[in-house]
Amino acid sequence: MNGSWMIFIPVIAPFLAGFVLSQLRFEERRKREIYCTISVGVNTLLSLLMISLFRGEYVTLVRFTEKLSFSLRIDGFGAVFGTMVALLWFVTTIYAFEYMKHEGRENIFFSFFLMSYGVVMGIAFSANLMTLYIFYEMLTLFTFPLVIHAMGARDRHAGKLYLVYSMLGAALAFMGLIFVHQYGYSLDFTPGGVLNLELIGEKTELLQLIFVMTFFGFGVKAAVFPFWKWLPGASVAPTPVTALLHAVAVVKSGVFAVGRSIYFIFGSSFLAGTWAQDVTMLFAAITIVMGSAMALATPHFKRRLAYSTISNLSYILFAFTLMSPAGFVAGTLHMLAHAVIKITLFFCAGAVLYKTSREFIWQLDGMGRKMPIVFGCFTICSLGLMGVPPLAGFSSKWAIGVAAAACDSPMAIVGTAALIISALLTACYLFAVILRAYFPLNGFDYNSLAKVKDPNWLMTVPLVVLTGASLVLAAGMSPLSQWLATVAAGL
């Protein structure tokens, strides 16, 4: 179609907007807010427009060799991921205006925040493994300044960890890139995979090993065991970053890339039933339980949520490693459900932090009555994450469980058992917060919270909108899964 080159706009425009912002140095907060709202808002609209208009168009910007090119194409999977990111980015921007007031250095923050937007849209729209890899590397670089934003010793340490782990992951993924280049028809994402089985011949074992390396390479961003350590550390970043990047954009880019390599590069039929599948499923299962257990053991509010993210990301990885269309659908559903829910939970933790500077769970006694909107949203989303039916987290977990039951590998039982154990732990670590907030022990003095109240609309509106979105998502799970099933039909 004419004009399909325009899908580059939502990828490149944020870079320009971010660069301009860094040069303009707004003195007035209000002007910067308007500038950011417009840039992000327009870009979100453009992204959604591109997703609806140019589905399936293959657009090349630079061609290096016959197989290697820098190209974009929006397919079903990318459309889901792109829509999710675009919508959440806008909401987070609104939230960040208020929140960043107490963090300072907002100009530099919003510059990189804008640029990261472009990178993540690039990941969503990548047409081949090469492009995905380039954006994946860029993602590390552009989000690094956001992690170390406060510039304290803790932040720099966290930043260093983040950088080291990400580079390690990228290196592993690069190995995958080279081998796929060698043994595949092309690098383009193709449902069912691109491997040339004749060329591989006897070397299936080797290629399976390469898949496992790729899995862990991209899995670093998804915080899969044993590469999870950077994520809880990175929760020192300002809340909008932990909420959007470390619960949605960055970590889900890792998950997205894993999904791409399983279903669109290596091909589920090549991997299903092999040792590579068992190994990856096992590691996902380990991460599921470990993340939840660590969350329960962590008294720090935001870090507890970060561990919870680790666990939930591996739900998605586990679903993807089922190597079946049902697994793909289930994983994608959980990707969406977790994104909406976890970003809300982080926003709640951020709101508490912003209003009261309380960071730990034991400081939350009685807050439920003082911050009704924040904790109301927190409770609804917690129930969703725990998988209380009929909320969003239940539907996706149900889909994962049913998909796992249909999988022949004994690891499917291990993984499903891990899901159940994790559900128990999830209930414990979230209910510990809810019970404290709503049912303080006898003799609790509400006067100690006299000054605590809900934050202003810039923070509460995103919270309420997101909570509403999680309910809408729950109601729309059925048509959504049907549509995803058509996307998955070719896998």
Next chain:
Amino acid sequence: MASGLLVIALFLPLFTGLTAGDMRKAGRTFRRYIVWLLSFEVLAVLALVIGGQGTVLPLLKVAGGLQLVLRVDAMGSLFAVVFSIIWLLVAVFGFEYMAHEGKSQRFYLFYICTLSALIGVCFAANMATLYMFFEMMALLTVPLIIHSGTEDSYMATLKYLGYSIFGAGLGLLGIFFLAPYGGIGSFVAGGNLDPALLAGHEELALAMYFVAIIGFGCKAGLLPLHAWLPTAHPVAPSPASAVLSGIITKAGVLAILRMTYFVFPAELLRGSWVQAALLILAICTVFTGSMLAYKEKLLKRRLAYSTVSQVSYVLFGIFLLHPVALLGALLQFIYHALAKNILFLSAGAIIMKTHHTTVDKFSGLGRRMPLMMGAFTVASLSLVGIPPCGGFVSKWYLCVGALDSATPLIGMVGMVVLMVSALLTAGYLLPLVIAAFFPGRDVEVKRDLLPESMSVPLVILALLVVCLGLGAGWLAQPLNAIVATLFA
């Protein structure tokens, strides 16, 4: 019309709870409002049960080819009627008690909303719907246990929550792995699993059935996940422990019933290792529960252990897969629900009047509060199984079924354990009754009657225990009709 009734039956308690919980004062208006609306709820359930059999109400479609649907059937009706009537009576009893305990509105908010979840459990048309309401029930009862706000109640709540979620999770695991064989479809008397799909996977299916039963058995106090009962009951306010013990455990029973007779084909279970294992577990639970109750000095914890034991009578009858035993199980479900509520409410009355929580303070209570102690006596006799109280009939059928079942050896052992347990039950309940009525000469007792709103529900429950015991033959007819459909 009938589906409208089903909507009312499902949502009326939720509405009542939310509006009543929002009232400023827990005074006369509050009480009247709750009594009227809950009475209306009972009527709605009765009307639905009589005139609306087979009504289907789809709620929501979920990912993974799953529908949340309600359907009124005979088995669910039985449970719904018992649940809603007892719920109303306990609510009435609770007014005075909770005025003493404080924070009435909060208590009634969650207490009444829980009934919605229970009605959902009763009328769920498939395992997923049942699981949904089961979880809701578990979560809605959490505030009831944490009510007093002490450190103990906080820890007990976490324990309850952990057991509930883990138990329901195991149930869900079972459901997941039965899904490929049709296990998530609508309930069908005689099992909804597709034998053609099941062929070759029987072992996995049996194992998953076992896992699911252990999971749902958590709510019913089945070993090894029974430990939440003795922790949660003593800390909860008495109306809450009464329904936790008498009703919530029965939701676990219903889930197990559904799994055993409506999902799994009985012929696959009969004679399998799973049946033997579950029967042995149930027998062990009956014995252990009674033994622990006998040793326990704290009244409410003694009653909690008693529940562990008594509910496993029901489970024993279910796992025998025999029509007569199942009839006994259903009768035992009804009698135990009534009797155990009486006992816990009496315990509450004693706590309110005397502030004593142990079993050695019963001396003279019979003269102090004769109606309450009378009801207590009737309930005790029923639990022990002395005619004409109901418990005798149910145990009779259980034993007959056990001897006639396909596993006579385990059945025989079970019968012996039932007898031993009856003896222990007598040992841990009757001394209290004796001390209450025959305190000896040197004890001075003054009359200290309970308010009517507390004694009347107790008397009604006690009358029900006696009447349904005397009229067991009449009661057995509709139950036999239900049982007959399952063994067609």
